[in-house]
Amino acid sequence: MAVAELSTPLYTRTRLVHSSQLSFSSTHLRSHRRVAFRPLPQAKNARISCSVAPNQVQAPAAPPQTVEPKNKAECFGVFCLTYDLKAEEETKSWKKLINIAVSGAAGMISNHLLFKLASGEVFGPDQPIALKLLGSERSLQALEGVAMELEDSLFPLLREVSIGIDPYEVFQDAGWALLIGAKPRGPGMERAGLLDLNGQIFVEQGKALNAVASRNVKVIVVGNPCNTNALICLKNAPNIPAKNFHALTRLDENRAKCQLALKAGVFYDKVSNMTIWGNHSTTQVPDFLNARINGLPVKEVIKDKKWLEEEFTESIQKRGGVLIKKWGRSSAASTAVSIADAIKSLITPTPEGDWFSSGVYTNGNPYGIAEDIVFSMPCRSKGDGDYELVKDIQFDDYLLKRIKKTEDELLAEKRCVGHLTGQGIPVCDLPEDTMLPGEM
Numbered sequence: 351m352a353v354a355e356l357s358t359p360l361y362t363r364t365r366l367v368h369s370s371q372l373s374f375s376s377t378h379l380r381s382h383r384r385v386a387f388r389p390l391p392q393a394k395n396a397r398i399s400c401s402v403a404p405n406q407v408q409a410p411a412a413p414p415q416t417v418e419p420k421n422k423a424e425c426f427g428v429f430c431l432t433y434d435l436k437a438e439e440e441t442k443s444w445k446k447l448i449n450i451a452v453s454g455a456a457g458m459i460s461n462h463l464l465f466k467l468a469s470g471e472v473f474g475p476d477q478p479i480a481l482k483l484l485g486s487e488r489s490l491q492a493l494e495g496v497a498m499e500l501e502d503s504l505f506p507l508l509r510e511v512s513i514g515i516d517p518y519e520v521f522q523d524a525g526w527a528l529l530i531g532a533k534p535r536g537p538g539m540e541r542a543g544l545l546d547l548n549g550q551i552f553v554e555q556g557k558a559l560n561a562v563a564s565r566n567v568k569v570i571v572v573g574n575p576c577n578t579n580a581l582i583c584l585k586n587a588p589n590i591p592a593k594n595f596h597a598l599t600r601l602d603e604n605r606a607k608c609q610l611a612l613k614a615g616v617f618y619d620k621v622s623n624m625t626i627w628g629n630h631s632t633t634q635v636p637d638f639l640n641a642r643i644n645g646l647p648v649k650e651v652i653k654d655k656k657w658l659e660e661e662f663t664e665s666i667q668k669r670g671g672v673l674i675k676k677w678g679r680s681s682a683a684s685t686a687v688s689i690a691d692a693i694k695s696l697i698t699p700t701p702e703g704d705w706f707s708s709g710v711y712t713n714g715n716p717y718g719i720a721e722d723i724v725f726s727m728p729c730r731s732k733g734d735g736d737y738e739l740v741k742d743i744q745f746d747d748y749l750l751k752r753i754k755k756t757e758d759e760l761l762a763e764k765r766c767v768g769h770l771t772g773q774g775i776p777v778c779d780l781p782e783d784t785m786l787p788g789e790m
C-alpha cells in the first residue's frame with residue numbers, strides 16, 4: 351500500500367492515497383479524518399511516505415473517488431493509518447488520547463515545543479496525544495515539513511497529527527489549545543496597530559474554540575501581545591470558562607529565577623515563589639519581595655536593594671530584546687520550555703508552599719487589581735488543570751507602584767481593542783509605546 355503526498359498549491363491540496371487503499375480506508379479510517387482520494391500523481395515532486403511491503407500484492411487500480419477538502423484539517427501521512435488505541439491502552443495502561451491544538455505550528459517556538467509534546471515529557475509517558483496543527487495560509491507548506499519531521503521521529507505516544515488553516519476544523523474537540531501563531535510588529539507599526547492586527551486573529555480563534563473545542567479546553571496564549579490577545583480570545587468564547595484562559599508569563603518567571611540565583615550564587619532550583627505581575631511587556635513586575643531563595647525572603651539573601659529595584663527588574667523586562675541583539679532571533683527554545691513548564695504546572699500539584707505565575711482573568715482577585723483584564727498573578731494548582739490564586743502575598747509601596755503601572759497599561763490595551771471584545775468603540779490612549787520583551 352502506498353500513500354503519496356503531492357506538493358500542490360494552497361486550497362487544492364489534497365491527500366493522495368493509492369487506489370488499493372480505498373476499500374481499506376473507507377471502513378477503517380476514524381470518522382474525524384478527512385481524506386481525499388485521487389489517482390497517484392505523475393508529478394515530479396510527489397512524495398511517497400509509506401512504502402509497499404516487499405511481498406504484498408497490489409490490487410488493480412480502481413477508479414478514484416475525489417472529495418475536495420477545502421481548508422479542512424487533514425490527517426498527515428503515516429498518521430492517517432489506523433491503529434487500535436483501545437487495545438494499546440489495555441496492554442500499555444495508557445490514558446485516554448488527548449487532543450492538543452497548536453497554532454503557529456510552523457513557527458520557531460513550535461519547532462521546539464511540538465517535539466517535547468510528542469516525546470511525552472510534558473503530559474507524561476502514559477499519555478498518548480493527537481496534535482492538531484494550525485498554520486497560516488503562508489505557512490501551510492512549512493507545516494507539512496513539520497509534520498514530516500514528526501513522522502520521522504517515530505514517537506510512540508504520538509497517535510495522530512492533522513494540519514490545516516481553518517481553526518474551526520483544527521480546534522475540533524481540543525482539550526488544550528496552545529495559541530502561538532501571531533504576526534510580528536512590522537517596522538514603524540505602533541503597538542495599537544499590533545493590538546488590532548493580532549487581535550483579529552484571536553477573535554476568530556476564540557470563536558472557533560467556542561464552537562468546536564472541548565467545553566473544558568485549557569488555552570495558553572503565547573502570541574503577542576499575549577495578555578490582551580488572551581482577553582480578546584476569552585471574550586469571543588463565552589461558552590468556555592474565562593478561568594481556562596492563560597497568557598504565557600512563565601518565560602519571564604524562569605528568567606527572573608535565573609537572575610536571582612546568579613546574584614545569590616546558588617543554583618536556580620533554590621529560587622521559589624517567583625511572581626511576575628501584570629503584562630508580558632516591559633512594564634511587567636518581577637516580584638522580589640515575595641520570592642524566596644533557599645526558603646528565605648530574597649531581601650535577606652540579596653541585600654543590594656538598588657540592584658533588586660533597578661538592575662534586576664529591568665534585566666527581566668528587557669532580556670528578550672538583549673537576546674535578539676546577541677543572536678539575531680527571538681527566544682524560541684526557552685519559550686517552548688516555558689510553555690511546557692506552564693502546562694506541567696497545571697497538571698501536577700504545585701509543591702507545598704510554592705506557586706507559579708500565569709496571566710489569568712482578574713475576576714474576583716484578592717489583590718485589588720482591576721477586574722476584567724488578563725493579568726499575571728501567583729497561582730497554585732491541584733494538578734487537575736485548574737488553579738487558584740495565592741492569598742498570602744505581601745505588598746510594599748515599590749511593588750504597588752509598579753503593579754499600578756502595568757495595570758494601567760493593560761487597561762489602556764483593553765480600551766484599544768473594545769471593537770474586538772464586544773466592549774464598544776476602541777479608544778487608543780496607550781500610556782506610552784512600551785515594548786514586548788522581545789522587541790528592541
Ligand SMILES: NC(=O)c1ccc[n+]([C@@H]2O[C@H](COP(=O)([O-])OP(=O)(O)OC[C@H]3O[C@@H](n4cnc5c(N)ncnc54)[C@H](O)[C@@H]3O)[C@@H](O)[C@H]2O)c1
Nearest residue numbers: 454456457458459485486489531532572573574598601685
Ligand atoms: N509570551 C511569551 O513569553 C512569548 C515569548 C516569545 C515569543 N512570543 C510570541 O510568540 C509568537 C510566535 O513566535 P515565533 O518565534 O514562533 O514566531 P514565528 O514567526 O517563527 O512563527 C509564527 C507562526 O505563526 C504563523 N501564523 C501567523 N498568523 C497565524 C494565524 N492566524 N493562525 C495560525 N498561524 C499563524 C506564521 O505563519 C508563523 O509560522 C510571537 O507573537 C512572539 O512575539 C511570546
